Amino acid sequence: MADTQEPRAPGAGRPATAGPRLLLNAEPFGFGPAAAVALLAAELAPDCGRIAYIGEGHTLDLQSRPPYHAIHDTTGLTEDERLARLRKLAPRYDLFVTAMDSGMAALARRAGMELAIYDALTWYWPALPAVAYEAAPYIAQDFFGVRERVAADAALRERAVVVPPVIPPGRDWTAGRHVLVNLGGLDNPLWRPDDAVAYARLMLAAVRAGLPAGRPVIAVTNRGIAAALADPAVGTYDHGTMLELMSTAAYACMTSGLGNIYDAATTGVPTLWLPGANDSHTRQVLLLSEHGYCDARLDWEDIGLPVDHTAPPAAVMREISGAVRRLAGEQRLRERLAEELAGLTAGLGGTPGKARALTDRFGHGGMRPAAAAILRQVERNTENP
Structure with a gap:
């Protein structure tokens, strides 16, 4: 995006408009x-x-x-x-x-x-x-x-x-047919962009592998990763559209950034939390699970690729990068990921997600x-x- 220029007003270059x-x-x-x-x-x-x-x-x-x-x-x-x-x-x-x-x-x-x-x-x-x-x-x-x-x-x-x-006030969750795969929050300077793209591609493929025939997927990520995936089901949306996609999904599989967690709370969408893509993700999901606000979660260790999320951030990201590369290179691990996802999501969708109660505790x-x-x-x- 090109830098946009601001008009200058008389006097020390300050705009003449009133207000902060x-x-x-x-x-x-x-x-x-x-x-x-x-x-x-x-x-x-x-x-x-x-x-x-x-x-x-x-x-x-x-x-x-x-x-x-x-x-x-x-x-x-x-x-x-x-x-x-x-x-x-x-x-x-x-x-x-x-x-x-x-x-x-x-x-x-x-x-x-x-x-x-x-x-x-x-x-x-x-x-x-x-x-x-x-x-x-x-x-x-x-x-x-x-x-x-x-x-x-x-x-x-x-x-x-x-x-x-x-987040805005909670809305009614009305389960539709699509499964939402929210891959927000993958870009950060502690791993290579191609590792972030690989993570997105692997998780999306695993979710699809476990779905019944004809169940549509809508996937969300930033523009750079969406362009790299070149998948017609993958897009970038504003926050209002994101909330609509969540509140009408059968269920969601999402990265566990706190923004996604609170969006799951306000929409009530039943959610499986994907393996952590940075050092805070797994810690947040563990807090949700500890306090009873988690529907389902999948950790790296569940597919045989343990990551020490208590290590310093750069070390955690090195381990996650290594896990992504092993996953990409070993069909056995990809099959295990798909099986775990299918098992954990099989029971989702009957009732609103447990994260909904976070709005009662912390508000909106x-x-x-x-x-x-x-x-x-x-x-x-x-x-x-």
Whole structure:
């Protein structure tokens, strides 16, 4: 996507429009941050004089104009080039808002920008990045252990706002004929793009192998992986369409990013969680299972390819990459994967998924209080420059 240019208004290059001016961003790791910031943008836009996006790679798949006035593509830029771009943009904006991209957040601070951070994984980080303590607000999406972590950290507690999941209210699940295969969240810098494509191809083939004849499959992933698969059943969809596909599926087989988990909660779709594609996936599914919110899950060890998900992220991704390559190279393992998937999904579809109850525990509609916290901070900064 080409970088779009913003009009300059008289006086220090500031736009003449009234209202808060926000520059949004999302971490290029998985699909969750990009999806969350797109929802935040839609919520914030009516109250903003200017709202723009800056980011790279597959995060651009879910960003569009409107609600953005401009989109700045930083794909392939060096750190110095990204810093220069932020310094050029900084005078035009009141706040830099990122979904979990601590690297870009640190560059935004170096560029002199005030900072807000939305974090879906407060429950997970062994240690929060230092830049989290420079954000006001630090917006933590609720999940197991989030409120306890915030309460125990005095420095974080001063600037933190805990919000419900960034999902709309629950809808009725009306089981249709199609099986949804949601392969969101595969792209991340800790493994090779061709390993992500191989994972998608292998999981889609295994789901199909276990389906009755004539049962249609609709598969979802980002644009790059969809293009590599070149499969007419595979596409990239906006969040509203995704929720419709989930709520009308017979059942779903999905990667277990927290965004997918909460989408399963709001749609009620019965779900089998696929083997982890990064270090947080399996930990999240284990939490679901421990608390009774999991319909079915398949781990790498279930097909004879154990992965140590307690290892550091880079080590976990090396093991997952190795598992994907072995799976691709051994027909016996692919047959075992298909058999396990068929067995685990045979009982799905009769009743709404157990993840539905997560909305009772953690709520929904988190984009509204998140947006309100961001707008309040801009107002405070304006009153106390």
